[in-house]
Amino acid sequence: MQSTKTDEENSSLQPVFLSDVELYFSQKVSEKKILIDGAELHHIKYVMRHKSGDEIFVTDGKGQIYKTELTVISTKDLTCRILQRMEYPNHFSGITFCVPRLKSPERFEFALEKSVELGITNFIVFESKRTIAKGEKLDRWQKVLTSAMKQSLRSWLPKISYAKSLDGIIKQNGTKILFDQNSDKTFQSILNSQLTIGNCFFIFGPEGGFNKEELRITNGAYPDGGWELRIRLTENRLRSETAIVTAASMLAMNV
Secondary structure: OOOOOOHHHHHHOOHHHHOOOOEEEOOEEOOOEEEEEHHHHHHHHHHOOOOOOOEEEEEOOEOEEEEEEEEEEOOOEEEEEEEEEEEOOOOOOOEEEEEEOOOOHHHHHHHHHHHHHOOOOEEEEEOOOOOOOOOOOHHHHHHHHHHHHHHOOOOEOOEEEEEOOOHHHHOOOOEEEEEOOOOOOEHHHHHHOOOOOOOEEEEOOOOOOOOHHHHHHOOOOOOOOOOEEEEEOOOOOOOHHHHHHHHHHHHHHOO
């Protein structure tokens, strides 16, 4: 991809430089320009009242953040000229947070939002036997995740899916790690061991806990060759949403 800046200038723009900017999202990125429409267009044009010639920052959700100049603003879309491109790694691309559907939408969305702010990009929401709230709201949850990505100046668009039972997670190809308050092995000890964590599914318990049948499902070998690891997150019992954010924080501090 071409840029109006040199490679040295591109590499010199650090995240701290972005601390005071507003980040927008568009997947309509070409070699030299970006098109923005929909809700992002409305916000740029009518809320922030940007004009041609203004500089804005846009992410494509694939690890890139672009410094751009607004060149054309119409009623349907706007065009930005790419001035500079910054690329960021996804440290947790191999980690999936398997989070239970919670009774309180506010607490549930809080956990999603804070996890994204801390760098988590893959989520599976699941129902358990003791789940009170049922059904998926993927469109709503994706909006929460996308908003959190922009707010925290992240460049990887989070992905979220839904499983109607724990079986939907167990059948996934990868290591399943169950947070269990009764385990002797702690999450911190795993992080301290400098173990490479990749293609892992972190399974957080629901508000009422897993029942005996669900716990039996998580025992033993899996058909896909994965294996189980039970770990204790903290010494005391945490609410589901607190456990989710705590695990994300511990991972972020270990990068």
